[in-house]
Amino acid sequence: MTRVLVTGASGFIGSHLCAELVAGGHTVRAMTRRPDDYAGAGEPIAGDVSDPDSLEPGLAGADAAYYLVHALGSDDFVERDAEAARAFGEAAARAGVGQLIYLGGLGVDDGRLSDHLRSRREVEGLLAGGGVPVTTLRAAIVIGHDGISWELTRQLAQRLPAMITPAWVSTRTQPIALVDMIRYLVGVLGRPETYGSAYDVGGPEVLSYGEMLRRVAKIIDGRPLPMLPVPLLTPRLSSAWLQLITDVDPVTARNLIGSMSNEVVVRDDRIRRLIPGDQLGYDDAVRAALIDCRRAGESW
Numbered sequence: 001m002t003r004v005l006v007t008g009a010s011g012f013i014g015s016h017l018c019a020e021l022v023a024g025g026h027t028v029r030a031m032t033r034r035p036d037d038y039a040g041a042g043e044p045i046a047g048d049v050s051d052p053d054s055l056e057p058g059l060a061g062a063d064a065a066y067y068l069v070h071a072l073g074s075d076d077f078v079e080r081d082a083e084a085a086r087a088f089g090e091a092a093a094r095a096g097v098g099q100l101i102y103l104g105g106l107g108v109d110d111g112r113l114s115d116h117l118r119s120r121r122e123v124e125g126l127l128a129g130g131g132v133p134v135t136t137l138r139a140a141i142v143i144g145h146d147g148i149s150w151e152l153t154r155q156l157a158q159r160l161p162a163m164i165t166p167a168w169v170s171t172r173t174q175p176i177a178l179v180d181m182i183r184y185l186v187g188v189l190g191r192p193e194t195y196g197s198a199y200d201v202g203g204p205e206v207l208s209y210g211e212m213l214r215r216v217a218k219i220i221d222g223r224p225l226p227m228l229p230v231p232l233l234t235p236r237l238s239s240a241w242l243q244l245i246t247d248v249d250p251v252t253a254r255n256l257i258g259s260m261s262n263e264v265v266v267r268d269d270r271i272r273r274l275i276p277g278d279q280l281g282y283d284d285a286v287r288a289a290l291i292d293c294r295r296a297g298e299s300w
Contacts, residue, residue, distance in 0.1 A: 008068035093130030133195035144178030145292035168260035169210035174202030177285035187275035
């Protein structure tokens with residue numbers, strides 16, 4: 001039985017991960033800033049990665065820890081994420097943790113990565129700075145109810161009869177279903193051959209953002225989604241446009257939009273051999289997310 005700490009336990013990925021780990025027989029500590037309000041799987045424990053002094057209780061005695069947090073909703077997220085990752089890696093080393101598992105972002109580090117993706121890559125190194133081996137899974141959009149990138153996609157496809165689109169709608173990406181993302185996160189736990197390694201993860205299809213939007217619109221109500229490209233629509237204008245159409249936090253949306261000009265596709269599929277299994281296709285992942293949305297009492 002593995003003793004595991006999950007940061008971001010009340011978040012989109014963390015909540016599903018905690019449930020799956022508990023179902024698999026692991027002992028889970030769910031780190032949250034508000035443990036009294038936590039209603040998910042695992043034992044809630046107070047902790048905040050931005051407060052190094054709060055990390056010791058959750059990490060004490062843990063065999064492994066998942067790092068699923070970021071400060072994307074802040075304008076200074078690059079600095080805040082770097083400080084938190086450095087502190088967490090050092091605290092994990094002091095606690096004798098054997099493995100850190102981090103969910104990062106896809107993208108070729110060619111000097112042209114967005115601030116968001118460059119920060120994700122920087123965090124990988126900072127987590128490892130304390131000496132604990134890190135297993136990194138690099139993903140693009142995770143398709144599931146309450147995922148921020150997925151909510152942007154769903155709300156745009158649902159609410160607009162047509163779109164004036166920026167250049168980034170032609171960028172290729174490789175979305176992955178929530179169920180497959182969780183399967184990979186659980187699958188690398190306690191696997192020594194993954195220590196110190198980074199793996200690209202994605203679903204079975206490579207799509208442009210425009211194709212993703214069109215297919216969501218078709219699934220929701222069977223209609224086409226006409227698009228008129230406007231190449232001069234800048235990231236800042238794009239984020240202002242998203243603020244008008246969606247209810248996603250505007251700072252988070254702006255930081256995400258900056259990454260949509262970077263192609264994010266799997267270039268190394270070692271994870272498919274390490275953790276074999278059928279993957280959910282994009283349309284099926286969308287349908288599953290919409291079902292969960294309806295179960296949560298939201299309309300679409």
